[in-house]
Amino acid sequence: xxxxxxxxxxxxxxxxxxxxxxxxxxxxxxxxxxxxxxxxxxxxxxxxxxxxxxxxxxxxxxxxxxxxxxxxxxxxxxxxxxxxxxxxxxxxxxxxxxxxxxxxxxxxxxxxxxxxxxxxxxxxxxxxxxxxxxxxxxxxxxxxxxxxxxxxxxxxxxxxxxxxxxxxxxxxxxxxxxxxxxxxxxxxxxxxxxxxxxxxxxxxxxxxxxxxxxxxxxxxxxxxxxxxxxxxxxxxxxxxxxxxxxxxxxxxxxxxxxxxxxxxxxxxxxxxxxxxxxxxxxxxxxxxxxxxxxxxxxxxxxxxxxxxxxxxxxxxxxxxxxxxxxxxxxxxxxxxxxxxxxxxxxxxxxxxxxxxxxxxxxxxxxxxxxxxxxxxxxxxxxxxxxxxxxxxxxxxxxxxxxxxxxxxxxxxxxxxxxxxxxxxxxxxxxxxxxxxxxxxxxxxxxxxxxxxxxxxxxxxxxxxxxxxxxxxxxxxxxx
Amino acid sequence: xxxxxxxxxxxxxxxxxxxxxxxxxxxxxxxxxxxxxxxxxxxxxxxxxxxxxxxxxxxxxxxxxxxxxxxxxxxxxxxxxxxxxxxxxxxxxxxxxxxxxxxxxxxxxxxxxxxxxxxxxxxxxxxxxxxxxxxxxxxxxxxxxxxxxxxxxxxxxxxxxxxxxxxxxxxxxxxxxxxxxxxxxxxxxxxxxxxxxxxxxxxxxxxxxxxxxxxxxxxx
Numbered sequence: 001x002x003x004x005x006x007x008x009x010x011x012x013x014x015x016x017x018x019x020x021x022x023x024x025x026x027x028x029x030x031x032x033x034x035x036x037x038x039x040x041x042x043x044x045x046x047x048x049x050x051x052x053x054x055x056x057x058x059x060x061x062x063x064x065x066x067x068x069x070x071x072x073x074x075x076x077x078x079x080x081x082x083x084x085x086x087x088x089x090x091x092x093x094x095x096x097x098x099x100x101x102x103x104x105x106x107x108x109x110x111x112x113x114x115x116x117x118x119x120x121x122x123x124x125x126x127x128x129x130x131x132x133x134x135x136x137x138x139x140x141x142x143x144x145x146x147x148x149x150x151x152x153x154x155x156x157x158x159x160x161x162x163x164x165x166x167x168x169x170x171x172x173x174x175x176x177x178x179x180x181x182x183x184x185x186x187x188x189x190x191x192x193x194x195x196x197x198x199x200x201x202x203x204x205x206x207x208x209x210x211x212x213x214x215x216x217x218x219x220x221x222x223x224x225x226x227x228x229x230x231x232x233x234x235x236x237x238x239x240x241x242x243x244x245x246x247x248x249x250x251x252x253x254x255x256x257x258x259x260x261x262x263x264x265x266x267x268x269x270x271x272x273x274x275x276x277x278x279x280x281x282x283x284x285x286x287x288x289x290x291x292x293x294x295x296x297x298x299x300x301x302x303x304x305x306x307x308x309x310x311x312x313x314x315x316x317x318x319x320x321x322x323x324x325x326x327x328x329x330x331x332x333x334x335x336x337x338x339x340x341x342x343x344x345x346x347x348x349x350x351x352x353x354x355x356x357x358x359x360x361x362x363x364x365x366x367x368x369x370x371x372x373x374x375x376x377x378x379x380x381x382x383x384x385x386x387x388x389x390x391x392x393x394x395x396x397x398x399x400x401x402x403x404x405x406x407x408x409x410x411x412x413x414x415x416x417x418x419x420x421x422x423x424x425x426x427x428x429x430x431x432x433x434x435x436x437x438x439x440x441x442x443x444x445x446x447x448x449x450x451x452x453x454x455x456x457x458x459x460x461x462x463x464x465x466x467x468x469x470x471x472x473x474x475x476x477x478x479x
Numbered sequence: 480x481x482x483x484x485x486x487x488x489x490x491x492x493x494x495x496x497x498x499x500x501x502x503x504x505x506x507x508x509x510x511x512x513x514x515x516x517x518x519x520x521x522x523x524x525x526x527x528x529x530x531x532x533x534x535x536x537x538x539x540x541x542x543x544x545x546x547x548x549x550x551x552x553x554x555x556x557x558x559x560x561x562x563x564x565x566x567x568x569x570x571x572x573x574x575x576x577x578x579x580x581x582x583x584x585x586x587x588x589x590x591x592x593x594x595x596x597x598x599x600x601x602x603x604x605x606x607x608x609x610x611x612x613x614x615x616x617x618x619x620x621x622x623x624x625x626x627x628x629x630x631x632x633x634x635x636x637x638x639x640x641x642x643x644x645x646x647x648x649x650x651x652x653x654x655x656x657x658x659x660x661x662x663x664x665x666x667x668x669x670x671x672x673x674x675x676x677x678x679x680x681x682x683x684x685x686x687x688x689x690x691x692x693x694x695x696x697x698x699x
Binding site: 122124125127128131132135154158161162165166168169172173175176179180184185186188189202204205207208 | 593594596597598599600605609612613616620623629632636639640643646647650651652653654655658659662666669
């Protein structure tokens with residue numbers, strides 16, 4: 001077979017993007033967008049059954065399979081949500097059909113870029129893909145062309161490009177470290193080759209390279225001192241893009257970081273990457289938890305919650321070891337599903353209320369019971385209350401840390417608790433109390449939201465053994 | 480011959496750092512753009528020399544991109560944009576020229592200390608190139624931080640990117656260099672054409688210029 005599943009996850013979005021750029025009429029395109037995303041997801045799932053051969057440019061292994069399937073699944077559900085969201089935006093005239101055409105095309109380019117970053121077997125190719133993803137999201141964030149949206153897009157663009165520039169410098173340094181061992185040319189940038197010879201690389205070069213990569217890709221993950229772009233980009237762009245940013249793009253940048261961490265871990269003389277990641281993760285988690293208290297914009301609030309959770313995930317992977325890696329992986333999956341579901345709810349809520357200001361919302365459980373209670377459920381899930389999935393993963397992160405570094409575990413748990421307080425304080429205003437603002441019924445598609453909640457709920461109670469062994473394999477791979 | 484080719488590469492990379500310093504103290508957008516064109520010109524020469532020394536013909540393509548796109552097309556386009564926006568006057572600097580130069584020297588010293596120590600075993604050409612490239616990258620970052628004006632931020636980013644191209648070409652035999660330099664050029668074209676003409680323009684008309692004028696009114 002010439003076109004295997006690996007090429008499929010790249011070709012389908014690429015073709016769809018070209019098609020959508022040519023097609024007028026947003027209704028058809030919105031449906032086709034769902035179809036293309038579904039096809040990509042199905043193709044990605046088939047990777048579990050038939051594993052294509054990896055070449056010098058593309059690669060499939062246990063680690064990226066998890067990421068690809070998660071990315072394409074959330075990409076698919078978001079496209080369903082996006083169809084109803086965009087319909088409403090056109091109705092109220094916030095977006096014109098020309099911009100919607102552009103939007104759908106860019107949506108597929110973004111999917112292509114993320115999939116390419118995940119399957120790339122070449123550190124240079126991976127960098128190009130992450131750059132492409134940054135570029136498309138910058139354009140999407142600025143799509144409303146309001147003052148704030150342009151400001152946010154500009155900030156994102158400047159910080160994002162500085163991030164990817166630093167990451168490229170790190171990538172060049174990795175090549176320089178590999179060159180004397182592997183030899184000049186293509187193979188000194190190929191993951192599968194790098195991994196086999198990493199023990200012989202010059203450790204000093206690798207150390208400096210990792211610092212650049214951590215700062216560079218860390219900017220894209222939204223780690224604390226480098227997170228400034230994230231809340232603006234989430235708040236000002238269209239909500240489906242906030243969902244994809246939080247649920248997927250942050251993960252993709254994290255994936256890049258994890259690959260380089262694996263490389264460093266294989267070199268006995270190089271610095272251990274763990275402590276650096278633990279520190280940055282912890283700072284992000286605690287900082288974002290405190291920032292939750294002063295938020296007045298609902299999307300901005302959940303953006304800070306994403307920073308908090310990315311902090312927890314990076315912390316878990318930084319701790320390392322099979323158990324912490326397993327917890328990190330589980331937490332990443334649960335966070336992606338929960339956070340994107342929350343953004344689906346938030347998108348419809350802000351459309352009903354005509355604003356994103358928390359002060360102008362109120363009593364949602366009375367006026368719009370489905371949306372209101374969904375938001376309550378989402379916040380309960382993201383706050384990590386039992387019996388939902390995030391409780392499981394957060395509990396695992398904290399308990400596995402407690403056995404090794406009790407001090408760090410206490411700080412982490414404190415950060416999480418502070419975050420819970422902030423979230424519930426705002427939730428109280430939004431969901432309960434006196435109804436405020438318009439109370440029209442939402443023309444919403446609830447299915448994607450409910451599907452995500454169902455998975456998160458089931459995962460909190462029962463995880464299929466196949467999934468557990470799969471995650472355990474990956475956790476061992478991560479070292 | 481080995482000695483001479485090394486000296487020329489060294490001189491070109493060193494000049495790039497020097498031109499980066501020149502950018503730091505330009506207080507007019509016009510002259511800043513001219514200096515940036517010079518920066519790109521020096522980069523093109525440096526990349527072409529690397530292509531010759533390493534006997535890597537594909538690098539000539541990167542040099543041509545630097546020459547045509549970065550030294551001619553982009554500065555010309557930016558010239559026209561700033562004239563149309565009517566902002567070809569002084570640049571607002573957050574940090575004064577003196578402190579900026581001192582900071583810049585500190586950054587260059589830092590990158591020399593870090594890179595020369597780390598790459599003790601690499602071949603001398605790559606080593607020096609990398610140290611200079613990191614200096615250019617850091618000076619570009621410094622410029623982005625110390626300027627408020629969107630055009631000079633973009634110029635800062637472009638000179639940062641020139642430093643990365645210098646590093647990539649200095650790393651002998653690195654694959655994908657041409658592709659990466661093309662990707663960067665696309666990125667810059669996107670900003671300059673897409674965001675500038677259609678989007679940031681609104682931002683300038685309504686926010687920046689007014690804010691700038693008000694700020695000046697207070698100062699004088």
